[in-house]
Amino acid sequence: MKTDYAHYISKTAQEVQPSGIRKFFDLAASMEGVISLGVGEPDFITPWNIREAAILSLEQGFTSYTANPGLLELRQEISNYLESRFSVQYDAKNQIIVTIGASQAIDIAFRSILNPGDEVLIVEPAFVAYAPLVSLAGGKPIPVSTSPVNGFKVTPEQIENAITEKTKAILLCSPNNPTGTMLTKEDLVEIAKVIQKHDLLAVSDEIYAELTYDGTFTSLAAIEGMYQRTILLNGFSKGFAMTGWRLGYVAAPKELIEVMLKIHQYTIMCAPHMMQHGAIEALRNSYHDVETMRRSYRRRRNYVVQTLNQIGLDCHTPGGAFYVFPSIRSTGLSSEQFAEELLIQEKVAVVPGNVFGESGEGYVRCSYATSMEQLQEALKRMQRFVESKKLALR
Known part of the structure; x- marks a missing residue:
């Protein structure tokens, strides 16, 4: 007799869709000669001094558990880093938890604040994990759509219009994944007024804070009146090229951290000991490496944006991260069609914009975290593909 596992599986888990990013990454990985502009991962290897610190910690026998918060x-x-770089002060003893990447920080943040039916505003296009993690925590994700008219920036009016009596929090990611849009201090001040007016919490994903190119990054927690309302998420994956290390952190008021720590204790216990030694070294001695990577990303960003616009894919200039989000409407294809046909015909992998929310339809996400040579070849192939589609429309 065949077992009907659907009877046993959580309905909430059943409703969560697999990652749209991974779908195209896995498909691209199965093909030869593909240039992937899909997954958001630095092409730099973790700096040697960070790797050496982790190796040394292993040699010295640091293989035990650490304290739960790290x-x-x-x-x-x-x-020290948050205070010196972003002017926000958190007590190391009771306001910070070291997590398994920023993804786990997002998870325990939502699980610590949401009751069944609580609504969380998510500015879209948005990272694919946000809405599912809200749902898995019992909440209801509410999209707040942005557009290229103002560079995919959310406005205070849009936030105000989306708030209901069930709204508990808003999630902001700046610089944004997938658009690369960065909110300025002036933007955040106006948004903060709405958050405070409606007594909301803010979950601020600042994982790309080190990868900004135009202007100065401002942490939401540094805005007047927002420190006590902000759950700040960050990590080492993007800025320090430490994706596989799976190290992030959450910083928040003590009362919220205490709840998050309980969840962290029972689900994770602690981040790997030796990896934490590498992170210590990163924060102490690797800012020159971060700056080198940032300069390289900036050059690539400028080249990719200029070239995409030249080949007829309208693209705004992102202020941070390592993504561009060009419009593909001129080809007459949907986001899914564009990504699938580009992969099959020209062996270039991009991510269809609709996986980041409905407002992402008509766009694709391209990561420029790959070598300039690969980017040049990928864009040649994309130009050939775009021209073929435009000819077909005539």
Whole structure:
């Protein structure tokens, strides 16, 4: 007799869709000669001094559990970093948790604040994990759509119009994945007024804070009146090229951290000991590497934006991260069609914009976290593909 596992599986888990990013990444990985502009991962190897610190910690026998929130030494370095770089002060002892990547930080943030039916505003286009994690925590994700008219920036009026009596929090990601849009201090001040007016919490994903190219990054927690309302998420994956290390952190008021720590204790216990030693080294001695990577990304961004516009794919200039989000409407294809046909015909992998929310339809996400040579070849192939589609429309 065949077992009907659907009877046993959580309805909430059943309703969560697999990652649209991974779908195209897995397909591209099965083909030869593909240039992938899909997954958001630095093409740089983790700097040697960081790797060496982790290796040394292994040689010295640091293979035990650490305190649940992470090594106090690392939490102190994170505290110093947040204060020196972004002018926000968090107590290393009771306001910071070291997590398994920023993804786990997002998860425990939502699980610590949401009751069944609570609504969370998510500015779209948005990272594919946000809405599912809200749902898995019992909440209801509410999209707030943006457009290229103002560079995919959310306005205070849009937020105000989306708020209901069930709204508990808003999630902001700046610089944004997938659009690369960065909110300025002036933008955040106006948004903060709405958040405070309606007594909301803010979950601020600042994982791309080190990868900004135009203007100065401002943390939401540094805006007047927002420190006590903000759950700040960050990590080492993007800025320090440490994706596979799976190290992130969450910083928040003590009362919220205490709840998150309980969830962290029972689900994770602690981040890997030796990896935390590498993170300590990163925060102490690797800013020159971060700056080198940032300069390289900026050059690539400028080249990719200029070239995409030249070949007829309208593209705004992102202020940060390592993504561009060009419009593909001129080809007459949907986002899914464009991504699938480009992969099959020209062996270039991009991510269809609709996986980041309905407002992403008509766009694709391209990561420029790959070599300039690969980018040049990928864009040649894309130009050939776009020209073929435009000819077909005539």
